[in-house]
Amino acid sequence: MSSNLPFSIIESKYEISTLPTGTVVDISKYLGLLDKISLCSAIPGWKWLLLTPRVQKEFQRRITEWTWADKRLCETVFKSQKPSVDDLCDMVRYQHLQSESFSKRCPQTDGTxxxxxxxxxxxxxxxxxxxxxxxxxxxxxxxxxxxxxxxxxxxxxxxxxxxxxxxxxxxxxxxxxxxxxxxxxxxxxxxxxxxxxxxxxxxxxxxxxxxxxxxxxxxxxxxxxxxxxxxxxxxxxxxxxxxxxxxxxxxxxxxxxxxxxxxxxxxxxxxxxxxxxxxxxxxxxxxxxxxxxxxxxxxxxxxxxxxxxxxxxxxxxxxxxxxxxxxxxxQNSSMFSFLYDLIISPFKRH
CATH class of the missing domain: 3.40.50.300 (P-loop containing nucleotide triphosphate hydrolases)
Incomplete structure (x- = not known):
């Protein structure tokens, strides 16, 4: 019978952001840290999950294993006495993207x-x-x-x-x-x-x-x-x-x-x-x-x-x-040359 209800009624009754706290915690147990961060970004009402002791320990375990920091990570670490949960999410996402880019780097085959x-x-x-x-x-x-x-x-x-x-x-x-x-x-x-x-x-x-x-x-x-x-x-x-x-x-x-x-x-x-x-x-x-x-x-x-x-x-x-x-x-030099030829050169010829 419920299958014949208008979609809007089903949506309001079973809106995912209103799931019980225990259910949200149970779901999160099957997700990695990055997935939890993405989920809480998509559903702001679940952001409290990132503040729970268990997830905070996940942040700690992940970050303590890092062996490097660049300017961006240093700026995030030192901008306050204690990084906020938003800062922690930004750090984890950024470090992951850097590592992913490193793993996908193009092989050097020119003998440099x-x-x-x-x-x-x-x-x-x-x-x-x-x-x-x-x-x-x-x-x-x-x-x-x-x-x-x-x-x-x-x-x-x-x-x-x-x-x-x-x-x-x-x-x-x-x-x-x-x-x-x-x-x-x-x-x-x-x-x-x-x-x-x-x-x-x-x-x-x-x-x-x-x-x-x-x-x-x-x-x-x-x-x-x-x-x-x-x-x-x-x-x-x-x-x-x-x-x-x-x-x-x-x-x-x-x-x-x-x-x-x-x-x-x-x-x-x-x-x-x-x-x-x-x-x-x-x-x-x-x-x-x-x-x-x-x-x-x-x-x-x-x-x-x-x-x-x-x-x-x-x-x-x-x-x-x-x-x-x-x-x-x-690439920046090539783009500059392209824009120069496109915009400046026609005027110089006249």
Missing amino acids: ILRCLVLGPAVDRPGIMSGFYGNLVNLVDVQDERQVFSNPPGSISNGIPIRIASKTESGSYDILMDVLTLHARVKSRRAIETSRIHDSFIINEGNLSEKAYSMVKSSDIVLYFVTTQTDQADWSEIRFELSRISQTLSSDQTLYIIGVCDEDTESGNYFSKVVEIARNLNVADCDTLKQSNDCWRIWVLKRRGFDCINLAEIFQWASYDCTSTRDSIT
């Missing part, structure tokens, strides 16, 4: 060799980076037949050629990189002199030295390593050094700040370490990282003993960011 510069206080701290370089050796391209990135400006050695197997939804390919290290001082002085801005190969009279400037400018990717146990006085010098590096970078270069922990970080709250680094860098004020294209991320290096678990992933993301930025610049 990316030049990667490694520097930072962790690089000059004895012992802390031994795991990194040990893992880097495992990535060395033993079948390399290409021209190594030899003697870049300001360099005293060749880069280490590495090959990283990468897989996307579009196919598999290899990322080719040359990795070069820039130390702040000679090995015999690194343990006793730790200043980043005094008597350093990198900073000279308040600016990048000629050697550091040349090496930064000639790199596609800059990896700046810090330790999460750094004292506040040292963070001041790190902010100064990073500000000079970021001001030197052009719009088609990529900067990663990578936090290295003294202890194993195979499990734990990775994102809290990322946020700690971002807070110490004062990225909310945008004074330290002044890149025009804002192509930077803050990472935490996951460690298990001497193994750097996500090192290959960091290189893959760096390659993705670098090529994506350049593709965007090329």
